[in-house]
Amino acid sequence: xxxxxxxxxxxxxxxxxxxxMRSERLVQKFxxxxxxxxxxxxxxKSLAAxxxxxxxxxxxxxxxxxxxxxxSKLGASSSAxxxxxxxxxxxxxxxxxxxxxxxxYQETISAIRAFQEALGG
Amino acid sequence: MNSxxxxxTRFLTVSLLLVAVFCVCIFSFLAFFMNQKSAxxxxxxxxxxxxxxxxxxxxxxxxxxxxxxxxxxxxVETISPKHSALRSTLEYNAQARGxxxxxxxxxxxxxxxLYGDPLTTADPxxxxxxxRAGEKKVAVGLDKNGEKFVLLGVPARYPMQDGGxxxxxxxxxxxxxxxxxxxxxxxxxxxxxxIIRNDGSFVIRSGDAYRDNYFERxxxxxxxxxxxxxxxxxxxxxxxxxxxxxxxLLQIGEERRHLYSTKLAYSEWYLVTVLPYGELDEAVNxxxxxxxxxxxxxCAVVLLALLLIFAQYFKLLLGQMQELAxxxxxxxxxxxxxSEFLSNMSHDIRTPMNAIVGMTAIATxxxxxxxxxxxxxxxxxxxSRHLLGLINDVLDMSKIESGKLTxxxxxxSLREVMDSIVSIVQPQVRAKHQxxxxxxxxxxxxxxxxxxxxxxxxxxxFLGNAIKFTPDGxxxxxxxxEEDSPKGVDFIRVHLTVKDNGIGxxxxxxxxxxxxxxxxxxxxxxxxxxxxxxMAITKYIVDAMDGTIDVESELGKGxxxxxxxxxxxxxxxxxxxxxxEWNLLVTDDDQQLCESTVASLKxxxxxxxxxxxxxxxxxxxxxRHQHGDDYHIILLDWKLPGMDGITAAKxxxxxxxxxxxxxxxxxxxxSEIETDAKAAGITGFISKPLFKSTLFYxxxxxxxxPQATDEPPPEEITSHxxxxxxxxAEDNDLNWEIAEELLxxxxxxxxxxxxxxxxxxxxxxxxxxxxDAILMDLRMPVMSGYEATRAIRASERADASLxxxxxxxxxxxxxxxxxxxxxxxxxxxxxxxxREISRLLDKYINQI
Numbered sequence: 001x002x003x004x005x006x007x008x009x010x011x012x013x014x015x016x017x018x019x020x021m022r023s024e025r026l027v028q029k030f031x032x033x034x035x036x037x038x039x040x041x042x043x044x045k046s047l048a049a050x051x052x053x054x055x056x057x058x059x060x061x062x063x064x065x066x067x068x069x070x071x072s073k074l075g076a077s078s079s080a081x082x083x084x085x086x087x088x089x090x091x092x093x094x095x096x097x098x099x100x101x102x103x104x105y106q107e108t109i110s111a112i113r114a115f116q117e118a119l120g121g
Numbered sequence: 122m123n124s125x126x127x128x129x130t131r132f133l134t135v136s137l138l139l140v141a142v143f144c145v146c147i148f149s150f151l152a153f154f155m156n157q158k159s160a161x162x163x164x165x166x167x168x169x170x171x172x173x174x175x176x177x178x179x180x181x182x183x184x185x186x187x188x189x190x191x192x193x194x195x196x197v198e199t200i201s202p203k204h205s206a207l208r209s210t211l212e213y214n215a216q217a218r219g220x221x222x223x224x225x226x227x228x229x230x231x232x233x234x235l236y237g238d239p240l241t242t243a244d245p246x247x248x249x250x251x252x253r254a255g256e257k258k259v260a261v262g263l264d265k266n267g268e269k270f271v272l273l274g275v276p277a278r279y280p281m282q283d284g285g286x287x288x289x290x291x292x293x294x295x296x297x298x299x300x301x302x303x304x305x306x307x308x309x310x311x312x313x314x315x316i317i318r319n320d321g322s323f324v325i326r327s328g329d330a331y332r333d334n335y336f337e338r339x340x341x342x343x344x345x346x347x348x349x350x351x352x353x354x355x356x357x358x359x360x361x362x363x364x365x366x367x368x369x370l371l372q373i374g375e376e377r378r379h380l381y382s383t384k385l386a387y388s389e390w391y392l393v394t395v396l397p398y399g400e401l402d403e404a405v406n407x408x409x410x411x412x413x414x415x416x417x418x419x420c421a422v423v424l425l426a427l428l429l430i431f432a433q434y435f436k437l438l439l440g441q442m443q444e445l446a447x448x449x450x451x452x453x454x455x456x457x458x459x460s461e462f463l464s465n466m467s468h469d470i471r472t473p474m475n476a477i478v479g480m481t482a483i484a485t486x487x488x489x490x491x492x493x494x495x496x497x498x499x500x501x502x503x504x505s506r507h508l509l510g511l512i513n514d515v516l517d518m519s520k521i522e523s524g525k526l527t528x529x530x531x532x533x534s535l536r537e538v539m540d541s542i543v544s545i546v547q548p549q550v551r552a553k554h555q556x557x558x559x560x561x562x563x564x565x566x567x568x569x570x571x572x573x574x575x576x577x578x579x580x581x582x583f584l585g586n587a588i589k590f591t592p593d594g595x596x597x598x599x600x601x602x603e604e605d606s607p608k609g610v611d612f613i614r615v616h617l618t619v620k621d622n623g624i625g626x627x628x629x630x631x632x633x634x635x636x637x638x639x640x641x642x643x644x645x646x647x648x649x650x651x652x653x654x655x656m657a658i659t660k661y662i663v664d665a666m667d668g669t670i671d672v673e674s675e676l677g678k679g680x681x682x683x684x685x686x687x688x689x690x691x692x693x694x695x696x697x698x699x700x701x702e703w704n705l706l707v708t709d710d711d712q713q714l715c716e717s718t719v720a721s722l723k724x725x726x727x728x729x730x731x732x733x734x735x736x737x738x739x740x741x742x743x744x745r746h747q748h749g750d751d752y753h754i755i756l757l758d759w760k761l762p763g764m765d766g767i768t769a770a771k772x773x774x775x776x777x778x779x780x781x782x783x784x785x786x787x788x789x790x791x792s793e794i795e796t797d798a799k800a801a802g803i804t805g806f807i808s809k810p811l812f813k814s815t816l817f818y819x820x821x822x823x824x825x826x827p828q829a830t831d832e833p834p835p836e837e838i839t840s841h842x843x844x845x846x847x848x849x850a851e852d853n854d855l856n857w858e859i860a861e862e863l864l865x866x867x868x869x870x871x872x873x874x875x876x877x878x879x880x881x882x883x884x885x886x887x888x889x890x891x892x893d894a895i896l897m898d899l900r901m902p903v904m905s906g907y908e909a910t911r912a913i914r915a916s917e918r919a920d921a922s923l924x925x926x927x928x929x930x931x932x933x934x935x936x937x938x939x940x941x942x943x944x945x946x947x948x949x950x951x952x953x954x955x956r957e958i959s960r961l962l963d964k965y966i967n968q969i
Contacts, residue, residue, distance in 0.1 A: 011495075020952060021863065030859050037855045060900045061853045064930040067952040068859045079930070 003028050006115035010108045011073030020070070030069055035112045037065060040105050047098060056085035059101070074104040129438060137431050141424050148420040156409040163405050164379075167396055168368055171312075171381040175366075175394045178303055178314055183386040185302050189273050190257045190387065192218045193292045197277040207279065211290075212236045221270060221295055225279050225287035226252065232291065233281040238264040240293060242272065244318065247389050252276055252289040259388040261324050262293055269296040269324065300325045314394040316385065319361045321354075324390050335393060342373050357382060361391055377402060458636075469511055473504035480504070514654040521661045528665055529938060532691040533573040535564070535615070536812035539601060541577060543808060546584045547790040553588060556596040556760075559788045561810040562717035563602045566613045568691035575662045582655045583619040583682045590680070591623030601810060606687045615686045622679035631672050635660035698725045698817040701824060703753035704745075705729040708738040708769070709786065710762050714811070718756075721813045727820070735761050735769035739776070746777055754823060756807065759787040759794065767794070767801045774802035782823055786811060818960075842959070843868040845893040845966060850880035850909060851928075852901040856951075860896070860928075863955050869962075877904030881912045893966050894924040896958070897945065899931070907943045914944040924965035928953070 003024060007014035014027075021027050043058035059082040066075030081097040196218075200210050212235045215223040222237020230245045240262035242248055251258035255276045262270040270293040277290040303314070303325075316324040321336030332338045336354045343350030353369065360367035360382060367382040377398040382391050484497035520526040543559060550557040580599075587597045598620045606612035626634065634656050663670050668686035705727050707718050715731035722729040732738040735757070745751055755773065757766040764772070770783050782804040785794070791806040798806070807819035847869050851857045861871050872892075874880035881904070884892065895913070899906035910925050927940040927948040937948045947961050 020954065026862055030855065030862075033855050033858065037853065039853060054902075057900050057902065060930060061856070064898070064900075064951050065853055065855050065859075067930055067950075068856055070952065082930075 001115050001118035003031070003115065006031070006111050007070075009111035009114070010071055011104075012069075012071045012075075014070075017070035027069075031112060032116060034065065034069060034071070035109055035116070039065065043101075050090070052085050052090060053088050056082055056088065059085055062101075062105075071108060074101070074108045077101045077104045126439070126442060129442075130435070133431055133435055137428065140427055144420050144424055144427075148416045152409075152413045152416045155412055159405055159408060159412075163398070163401055164370060167370075167379045167398065167401070168381075171368065171379050171394055171396055172366075174312055174396075175314075175381045175383045175392060178394065179383050179385055179392050181303055182299075182316075182392065185299065186259055186273070186385075186387050189220075189292070189294065190259075190275060192220075193273050193275040193290055194257070196292075197275055197290050202279045208235050215292055219294075220292040221298075222293040224291050224293075225277075225281050226274060226289045226291045227281060227283075227285055228253065228288050233283065233287065237293060240264055240270055240272065243269075243322075244320075244389070248272070248274060249288075257387060259390075261296075261318070270294065271296055271299050271324070296325050300327060312394055312396050314392055316390050316392055319358075319389055319391065321358075342371070345374075353380075466511070466515070470508065473508040473511075476504040477501050477508070514658065517658045518654045521658060526661065526665070528572040528575060528662075530570050530572055531941075532568055533571050533576070534814070535567050535569060535601065536810075536814050538573055538576055538580070539599075539810045539812070540808060540815075542580050542584065542599070543788055543810070544790075545577075545581060546588065547788075549585075549588045550597065551790065551793065553591070553595075554593050555588065555591055556594075557788050558596070558598045558711075559810040560598065560600040560711065560714055561602065561812065562600075562713050563604065564717075564721070564812060565603055566690050567812055567814055569613060569615065569688040570691055571666065571686070571688050572662075575666075579659050579662050579684065580617065580619070582659045583684075586655065587619055587621035587623065587680070591621040595622050595679075597621045599810075608687045611689055612687045613690055615688050617684040617686070618681060620679065620681040625676040625678050625680055626672075626674040627676055631674055634672065635670070698813065700725050700727050700817065700820055701753075703727050703820075704750070705754050705756065706738060706741060706752045707731040707756045707786075708733075708735060708761065708766075709756075709758040710734060710760075718811050718816070721811065721816055725813060725817050735764035735766070735772075738769065739772060742773060742777060751777070751781055753781065754820060755781055755783045756786050757783060757803075759785055759789060767797055767803070770798070770801040770803045784819065842962065842966075844870055845962070846870050846872065846891055847894050847896060847962075848872050848874055848880060848883060848887075848892045849896045850874040850877060850901065850906060851896075851898045852876050853898075856898070860953055863953055864958065867955065867959055867962075876901040877906055877909030877912075880904075880909045884913055885916065885918070889918065890920050892920075892923060894926065894962060897925055897927050899927055899929040899936070899940070907939065910940075910943045910945050924962070926958070926961055926965070 001009075004014045007017070017027050018024065021030075039058050039061045043055055043062065046052070046055035046058055059078050062078040063075055063082050066072070066078060077097065077100045081094065081101045084091060084094040084097050193215075196211060196214055200207065200214065204210055211223060216236065220237075222240065223235040224232040224237075224240070225235070226232055226249075228249075230242060230249050232240060234240075243261040243263055245260075248258050248260040252274050257276070258274045260272045260274065262272040264270065272291050272293050274289045274291045276288060279287045279290065281287050299316075313327050315326055315335060317335045318324060321334040323333060323335060332341065336357070339354050339357070340347065340350040343353070353371065356369065357367055357380075361384070364384050366384075367380075369380050371378040371380055379396040379398065381394045381396075384390070385392050480497040480501045484494045484501075487493040487497075517526065539559065539561070546557070584597070584599065591597060598618075600616070600618045600620070602616050604614050604616070606614040636657060660670060663684055663686070666686050666688075668684055671683040671685075672680065673683070674680040705722060707715050707722075707729055708731070709715050709718070710733055712731075712733060715733065719729045719731050730741060730752075732741055738755070738757070742752060742755065757769055759766040761769065766785055766787075770785075773781075773783060779802060783802065784805050784807050785791075785798055785803050786807050786809055787794070788809040791798075791808065795806075805819075805822075807815060845868070847864065849857065849860055849864075849871050851860060851873065852875055857873050861873070864871055872883065874883050877897075880895065880897070884895070897906040897910060901909075904912075906927060906929075910927075913923075913925065914921055924947075925945045927945045928951060929936060929940075929948070930951045940948045946965050949957050949961060
């Protein structure tokens with residue numbers, strides 16, 4: 001699995017990120033690091049603790065990282081979640097978006113893992 | 122409306138009629154009253170006249186009779202009875218005095234005639250009685266023919282022929298003589314007089330009287346009503362008996378006569394003066410007629426004036442009613458427009474809502490079919506965006522209607538505005554296969570003060586409409602040019618035009634295009650979506666900017682909107698934009714663009730030639746090539762008449778090699794043609810419009826590497842940040858790593874602050890001027906980027922004003938405004954764009 005295929009699996013645009021970072025090495029380095037980023041954990045913990053302000057920040061951070069890495073699909077769902085949580089309250093919509101974000105996150109992570117394995121292999 | 126008009130008309134008519142009737146009554150009464158008055162006046166004038174007239178006549182009579190009696194007396198006194206020739210002397214003297222006859226009168230009334238006709242006394246008793254008493258007396262005498270004479274008797278004792286003595290000397294005069302002396306026969310006088318005795322018989326008769334007795338005459342005048350005649354005769358006789366004057370008005374049928382009677386001296390006679398009112402009455406009647414005529418004429422004039430006033434008032438009233446009706450109509454129309462708008466809006470909102478709901482349902486049903494779900498989500502996104510647009514319009518409109526829309530004046534770059542516009546509309550233009558062109562010329566100032574968000578809104582609205590109402594394959598053109606502003610040297614007049622060759626507008630619609638809630642109501646635009654608020658909002662924004670909008674449109678031919686704004690020139694110094702002394706070739710089919718580009722290039726130190734088509738351009742390149750003096754860079758328009766830009770590039774590469782960079786200039790999206798262009802050997806791309814700064818930044822990468830055929834490596838543009846210290850506040854370590862990795866390539870020395878608090882602490886702990894700038898994430902735990910910026914700005918350090926640039930995943934205009942309000946210098950959206958950050962750092966670090 002190439003990095004480009006990994007990006008395709010994550011529903012994201014590889015050309016865009018390469019255009020900005022100009023080096024496959026850099027993209028690869030950061031994408032692999034994304035799997036270890038704690039923001040998603042923070043999001044889940046905050047949600048469990050019903051600390052929606054913190055959850056908003058976490059979603060917002062995920063959105064920021066995704067923008068930097070051009071992870072458009074997860075970026076879009078986390079962005080929508082951040083907007084839903086911006087007011088600091090909970091809603092049906094937010095619940096649906098949390099689900100969506102989680103799914104996208106898992107999809108992204110599994111793609112990265114697969115890519116990692118391909119590298120290792 | 123109609124019933125109101127009817128009732129008003131009725132009221133006016135009735136009141137006009139009433140006033141008219143009232144007027145006629147008043148004037149008639151006046152006429153009648155005045156006629157009555159004038160008749161009375163004439164009567165009293167008649168009485169006065171008659172009285173004085175009679176007095177005069179009677180005095181005259183008295184004087185005449187007196188004079189005559191004195192003559193007779195003087196005869197008696199001068200000629201004594203013992204005179205020798207008594208009779209002849211008397212006769213002689215009496216004749217000399219003009220008497221008709223002379224006689225002695227005996228005690229029993231017999232006359233001893235000296236000369237003249239023998240006469241008899243008509244009524245001898247009173248005559249003789251007076252003479253016997255020794256008084257002078259006048260009486261009537263008759264000759265044998267019945268002719269009347271006036272007898273003047275003066276007591277005198279003369280011997281008579283029969284031997285006795287006379288009691289008086291009696292001289293006679295003709296009645297005519299007396300009448301003439303008294304002017305009783307005067308023809309040219311209205312008045313005529315009779316002298317009568319107390320039995321009614323005439324002494325002197327004048328006028329048309331033919332009877333012998335005046336009483337009979339009087340009675341004969343009243344043949345039809347004898348009682349009236351009797352009464353007048355009775356009254357006259359009574360007055361004569363008591364010796365009083367008598368005055369009365371005789372009404373004989375239509376005719377009126379004034380009668381006046383007075384007693385005459387020395388006699389039993391009465392002077393009766395009569396004034397027929399005939400002519401006077403005629404005059405008075407004429408006067409009356411004239412008066413009535415004048416009165417009715419006056420009345421008519423007054424009525425006419427009234428009629429005019431009423432008519433005018435009625436007209437005025439009608440006008441007012443008309444206006445009222447129109448105002449009512451306008452209000453109803455506005456109301457209708459609002460309700461139509463509401464129903465349209467409901468429809469417009471329901472359509473995308475339905476799509477969202479439906480697509481969500483489909484996506485839920487096919488949750489495992491990724492492609493289907495993606496498709497649904499794409500449609501949902503589109504619908505949401507559309508919905509958001511509608512709601513934004515409505516919000517803007519309600520802000521405008523409540524007067525809350527304000528402008529956020531800031532220093533903006535027209536280049537950035539145009540660039541963003543072009544990139545926003547490109548996808549839509551591409552989708553409809555429209556020809557899109559941007560022209561700019563005569564740009565002397567790129568940086569101006571304006572509300573960029575609102576200016577964008579205005580342009581996007583015009584462009585959005587142009588795209589919407591121009592069919593597939595049509596052409597849309599945006600122009601921007603500047604000229605001196607009449608507001609002074611600190612201002613610049615900016616002209617923006619958006620022109621299309623679409624469906625155009627009707628004249629009627631052009632007039633109300635800027636009204637709220639209006640959308641051209643015809644089937645050809647029904648299918649086009651929109652709230653109908655865009656133009657009203659646009660108009661309001663331009664008005665708020667003190668600008669004007671002109672519209673030119675023709676149905677089926679297209680529309681042109683022309684916005685003129687007087688904007689203040691920005692105070693910030695434009696960077697020194699100087700490029701090496703290159704030779705450039707600009708190729709574009711628009712001569713104005715060529716000339717303006719060449720002028721812009723000249724101002725940044727580049728010499729340039731221009732060509733209007735690719736064939737000419739190639740000839741020019743060839744000429745230079747032969748002299749060994751190649752162009753350094755070639756700019757080619759994509760769409761050219763004849764050979765297009767890409768073909769031309771291929772040709773140039775084929776003939777002159779790959780050394781010279783060839784840049785494509787176009788208003789179209791680069792990504793669209795990139796593959797073809799790259800394959801044709803085109804080095805890069807500069808997006809229209811070609812501002813001075815666009816050209817500068819587009820050409821700058823070729824400094825030092827003018828021969829490079831590939832895109833210049835990023836180091837080329839950023840190498841001048843060596844050793845600059847940047848403090849980067851970012852809570853996420855991955856983002857930090859990415860930033861560090863990317864930015865350190867610029868030669869920047871980055872330090873990490875994990876949150877706002879640490880950022881402030883690090884700044885406070887650093888030596889003065891240690892950091893060149895701070896890049897600040899906004900959402901951080903412990904302390905946000907906003908608070909950190911405020912804290913830094915509030916510190917008393919000399920370098921508290923160092924550049925702080927916000928980096929955030931949000932790009933709402935509110936966020937940007939909040940950043941600037943907190944004291945940050947600029948804002949850059951994530952993802953981290955090295956070029957953008959490099960440009961901003963360049964701008965702010967070099968400024969200090």
